[in-house]
Amino acid sequence: QSALTQPRSVAGSPGQSVTISCTGTSIDVGGYSYVSWYQQHPGKAPKRMIYDVSKRPSGVPDRFSGSKSGNTASLTISGLRAEDEGDYYCCSYAGSYSHILFGGGTKLTVL
Amino acid sequence: QVQLQESGPGLVKPSETLSVTCVVSGGYIGSFYWSWIRQPPGKGLEWIGHIYYSGNTNYNPSLKSRVTISADTSRNQISLQLRSVTAADTAVYYCARSSVDTTFDDWGQGTLVIVSS
Numbered sequence: 001q002s003a004l005t006q007p008r009s010v011a012g013s014p015g016q017s018v019t020i021s022c023t024g025t026s027i028d029v030g031g032y033s034y035v036s037w038y039q040q041h042p043g044k045a046p047k048r049m050i051y052d053v054s055k056r057p058s059g060v061p062d063r064f065s066g067s068k069s070g071n072t073a074s075l076t077i078s079g080l081r082a083e084d085e086g087d088y089y090c091c092s093y094a095g096s097y098s099h100i101l102f103g104g105g106t107k108l109t110v111l
Numbered sequence: 112q113v114q115l116q117e118s119g120p121g122l123v124k125p126s127e128t129l130s131v132t133c134v135v136s137g138g139y140i141g142s143f144y145w146s147w148i149r150q151p152p153g154k155g156l157e158w159i160g161h162i163y164y165s166g167n168t169n170y171n172p173s174l175k176s177r178v179t180i181s182a183d184t185s186r187n188q189i190s191l192q193l194r195s196v197t198a199a200d201t202a203v204y205y206c207a208r209s210s211v212d213t214t215f216d217d218w219g220q221g222t223l224v225i226v227s228s
Contacts, residue, residue, distance in 0.1 A: 032213075034213035036213075036215070038156075045205060045220050045221055046205075046215075047218070048214065048216060051213075051214040052213075057216070089155065091158075091215075093212075093213040097172060099158065099169050099212070100146075100158040100171075100213075102155060102156040102157065102158060
């Protein structure tokens with residue numbers, strides 16, 4: 001099964017908002033409320049920012065929010081800060097056969 | 112705070128078996144899902160598979176024929192074996208802990224394994 005589709009890059013200025021999309025199909029993103037988002041800085045392990053579409057783990061700023069419409073999930077980062085720069089990956093449950101799919105990743109640049 | 116520490120051989124020859132281990136400290140491996148996820152240099156993440164502490168496993172269909180994930184509760188560690196490796200298996204291999212099998216709560220720092228003769 002193919003990876004989920006994300007834009008290769010997005011950019012925004014400090015204080016602005018950016019949205020990263022993650023497009024799948026009805027048997028992954030669209031079929032379950034199990035989309036999560038991970039932030040990765042260079043040379044570091046990924047860190048979970050959102051799970052179950054829109055839930056934030058303890059310690060993640062409320063500037064990070066998630067949503068889903070149909071087969072597309074979105075991560076919105078408001079009040080951009082320099083430390084938000086990095087790669088972001090979406091992830092979806094895809095049923096008992098494929099189980100877990102990742103997106104190809106989006107590089108966020110804070111201008 | 113649980114800590115996950117991966118370790119591996121660093122270099123594996125083509126056609127051989129890649130073996131990496133994740134030692135868990137600050138918590139018991141029971142009642143959690145333990146996944147292996149890999150990331151080729153400069154590329155994205157790929158889920159390899161997971162094991163529940165009871166021993167039940169699920170694998171990525173594209174790797175299933177070559178993968179075995181196991182858990183040693185006495186040593187509190189998780190292991191990954193990937194057989195018949197090629198250069199395409201060169202990656203950083205991460206272990207991750209989950210309370211459910213649909214997301215990854217905590218990650219180790221990863222271990223780089225290069226497949227080369």
